[in-house]
Amino acid sequence: xxxxxxxxxxxxxxxxxAGICLLDTGWFAALAGLVVLLGAWEWAxxxxxxxxxxxxxxxxxxxxxxxxxxxxxAAGLVAVVACLWWLVGAIWLGAYQSGRAGSGxxxxxxxxxxxxxxxxxxxxxALHARDPGGRGWxxxxxIMVWIADTAAFFAxxxxxxxxxxxxxxxxxxxEGVAAGLLGGVxxxxxxxLYRDMQGVEILVFLxxxxxxxxxxxxxxxxxxxxxxxxxxxxxxxxxxGHGGMLDRIDxxxxxxxxxxxxxxxxxxxx
Numbered sequence: 098x099x100x101x102x103x104x105x106x107x108x109x110x111x112x113x114x115a116g117i118c119l120l121d122t123g124w125f126a127a128l129a130g131l132v133v134l135l136g137a138w139e140w141a142x143x144x145x146x147x148x149x150x151x152x153x154x155x156x157x158x159x160x161x162x163x164x165x166x167x168x169x170x171a172a173g174l175v176a177v178v179a180c181l182w183w184l185v186g187a188i189w190l191g192a193y194q195s196g197r198a199g200s201g202x203x204x205x206x207x208x209x210x211x212x213x214x215x216x217x218x219x220x221x222x223a224l225h226a227r228d229p230g231g232r233g234w235x236x237x238x239x240i241m242v243w244i245a246d247t248a249a250f251f252a253x254x255x256x257x258x259x260x261x262x263x264x265x266x267x268x269x270x271x272e273g274v275a276a277g278l279l280g281g282v283x284x285x286x287x288x289x290l291y292r293d294m295q296g297v298e299i300l301v302f303l304x305x306x307x308x309x310x311x312x313x314x315x316x317x318x319x320x321x322x323x324x325x326x327x328x329x330x331x332x333x334x335x336x337x338g339h340g341g342m343l344d345r346i347d348x349x350x351x352x353x354x355x356x357x358x359x360x361x362x363x364x365x366x367x
Contacts (some may be wrong), residue, residue: 100222103336104227109336112245117235126218129228133218135342136350137210141286143343144206155207162215172223173361179354180312181218185226185314186351193322194262200326209287213319213350220353238309238356240285242348245310246317252276261314266321274283274314281310298363305359309352320344 116128137159140150164182166175186209191199199208224235253273261269289299320343324332333341 102128105337108242113239114236116155117225117239120323122222125225126222129218129221132346133163133214134160134348136332137214139341139343140210140214140323141207142319143327143332144210145203145327146207155210159211159214160206162211163218165183165184166215166219169223169224169226172219172357175216175219176223176354176358176361179212179220179351180358181354182212182216183312183315183351186319189316190265190318191323192260194264196264199280206323209319212315216354217346217350218316220357222347224353224357234360237284238353239349241288241306241309242313242352244280244284246278246348247275248280250275251313262318262321265318265325269318269321270312277314278307278310280350298330304363305356305363308359309356312355313348313352317348319351320347 116125119192136158138152141155144155146152166172189198193200195333201209221235224238225231227234246303249269250273251277253268253270255266256276257270258270260267261271261274264337277354280302285303289302294302320332324330331340332343336340336345
């Protein structure tokens with residue numbers, strides 16, 4: 098299982114990096130849109146959309162919402178709204194864990210899908226489009242999330258003793274979260290030094306990195322709650338060792354808008 102997971106990642110990462118570096122923003126937006134639509138197809142099934150007409154309808158609704166907020170000037174506002182949503186999402190997950198709330202009816206899950214996937218797409222495209230250095234910031238975001246996910250996965254398997262949210266995702270532990278946060282900080286320090294950040298600036302940037310990694314955990318747990326409510330282990334079987342597309346981008350759905358909003362807050366150009 099682990100070998101399959103690593104092999105799939107090794108095949109995908111060069112393609113993702115090449116797409117970010119070589120494509121112009123228009124083509125990158127189309128590629129990211131395809132990834133999000135694949136995730137949306139899986140989300141619709143987790144949400145309880147029965148049959149192809151319902152699932153296709155969700156894709157059309159999501160695409161229409163993405164087009165409606167696709168103006169570059171709207172990206173910042175969408176990211177802020179997404180940050181507020183993820184705060185609500187964290188509270189919801191806590192209530193679900195304690196048994197005070199459920200995953201909600203189909204209509205609520207569909208709305209949540211829009212709040213999860215549309216801002217993720219707009220944030221990724223906005224990062225790619227920013228000058229100077231938008232591609233570099235986007236690559237750093239992906240690398241930081243990958244490092245945090247990998248550190249959490251292996252540390253959780255080796256040292257995990259205290260369950261993070263057993264009712265949502267029994268396999269995740271506080272030890273894994275701690276390792277992921279440390280991985281995010283390490284990546285932030287390396288990139289901050291590379292970008293010649295110093296003093297207070299790099300400290301604030303590390304806070305943004307910590308917030309981004311913490312948000313990625315919430316994004317992961319949100320998808321886990323959806324899978325739990327649908328009695329499924331994976332969102333799909335598209336990616337060997339990883340499950341579905343949604344299983345691969347769940348952390349990024351929350352991390353991308355939080356990172357974009359954080360960069361805007363500290364005044365960085367991308």
